[in-house]
Amino acid sequence: MADHGLKFEIESKTVAEFRSLDKSGELILQPEYQRQAVWPERAKVSLMETILLGYPIPEIYLSYETSPEGEQTASVVDGQQRLTSLLEFLNNKYPLEGLEDETLREKFEGKFFKELPDAVRQEFFQYRFPIRRLSNLADEFVRAVFARVNRVNMVLTEQELRNALLPGPFNDFLKDCAAHQISAKSGVFSGERRKRGGDLEFYAEVFGTCIFGLSNKKAELNERYDKISADFEEYQDRSAEFLELLTVLSDTIKWVGRTRWSNIVDMFTLLHSFWGLREELGKASPDQRTQVRDLLDLFQRAVSVRKRNGENGETASLLESLAAMVDMTVEDVEQIVEEYTSGIRNSSDLGSRRVRSRQLTLVLSTKLKS
Known part of the structure; x- marks a missing residue:
């Protein structure tokens, strides 16, 4: 003993x-x-x-x-x-x-x-x-x-145990993320989720994904959490970049009522996709950011309508507007929306995460890499 x-x-x-x-x-x-x-x-x-x-x-x-x-x-x-x-x-x-x-x-x-x-x-x-x-x-x-x-x-919960066993700079960084204005603007976390550390776990998982790549949540989260917590100085610069990204997105996205970005699954995808495009977003002109804002709003509305099998007229109108905005055919845009929507099912599955990030990044690239 x-x-x-x-x-x-x-x-x-x-x-x-x-x-x-x-x-x-x-x-x-x-x-x-x-x-x-x-x-x-x-x-x-x-x-x-x-x-x-x-x-x-x-x-x-x-x-x-x-x-x-x-x-x-x-x-x-x-x-x-x-x-x-x-x-x-x-x-x-x-x-x-x-x-x-x-x-x-x-x-x-x-x-x-x-x-x-x-x-x-x-x-x-x-x-x-x-x-x-x-x-x-x-x-x-x-x-x-x-x-x-x-x-x-x-x-x-697992996160409450991590809070107890792994205090320090990484935990403080996660608290800064959870307290960021984007959390309140998006309404992504319920009161119960916040009380049980779900907001900290979400940001830990997203940040780990940005650093190490997409994974299956259950398979990788604890290992990544331990590594970042033990060697947080190595990730200090990227943690500052991540907080800056939260600020830019908070100021860019159209927060009107509940949107797709008010869901954990979609917010995860949004942050991961923009992390890969953060340099382009940082260099974007005010006009480009306005276009990104309108694009994201139109995209999330199209996904929501597709997910609830909305009326054909409503779906067609959104797809046509989206196609015009990204300079693609309606058929191509429809496939992107369909694949993204299919990736919402089995949301933590690695394959589903890849599908969602790939499709959203493809749409965003039309404005940020043009």
Whole structure:
């Protein structure tokens, strides 16, 4: 058994003690490696019901650090969702709605914590959580414990585990990508996807594809992520280019409502295709960029109509306009749109990705390489 000098002490803390730790600022609910609070309200209420019933709750992992001046903090390694839900309830952020126990439902359904009887609140404060205490551990070991506990419990996504185990410049770069205005303008990420690190994973995959080429997502993502994270200095210049590309595209594309570029599959293809044309895009005149803007809008509309098998008249009109814009025959344009649309199926498959990127690049080249 590996001996890292780890200390895991078993103790317990009352609800009142957790409240005091939080009020004093000694409780760190969301260390950098933790995910955001994502529990739905029904899960929060279920936990509060468990406490009211006096039933046991799985242990919470806390990592304690004590400074030379005697100041102490407790970071939540495992149990963030539980403690966040608890503190929110104590602060009257949500009521007890949807209680399962019949007796509790009759007494407390719809009530906030402040509305519970004094005796019930007093007993609630005395409920004890089992604690696994980690004392003065190096950050790498705390992260390892966090990842392993959550991997065993199967509660974290792959990206949440990467965030925990691989902090540093690459992770910071991905956060910059996720915070870029193009993410908000496109509406490509749902709130749930962002909470679970899906936006970071998306940009990690796209950036890795730009550097190493197209691949099957499942087969290559982890290996590429590890390599870039370990040697990020080698990719520093290209990361700056990638952020610049995001800015140019954010300012170029016509963001009106939801477009094809609001879908993960199409946004992936858009970024990969433009990465190969970034030099041409950077040199493009204002008139060329306007043409690219109109071309992309027309192309995505044609794909959307083709995908939903729109009326023949609508399809024909879009294809004719697109053909005129790229100086091709309607038949050639129709084939491009058809092949791109077929590549949306099996979206992460390597062959489908190649088809989509090839067809979009072919269309874009008519304006950027002319």
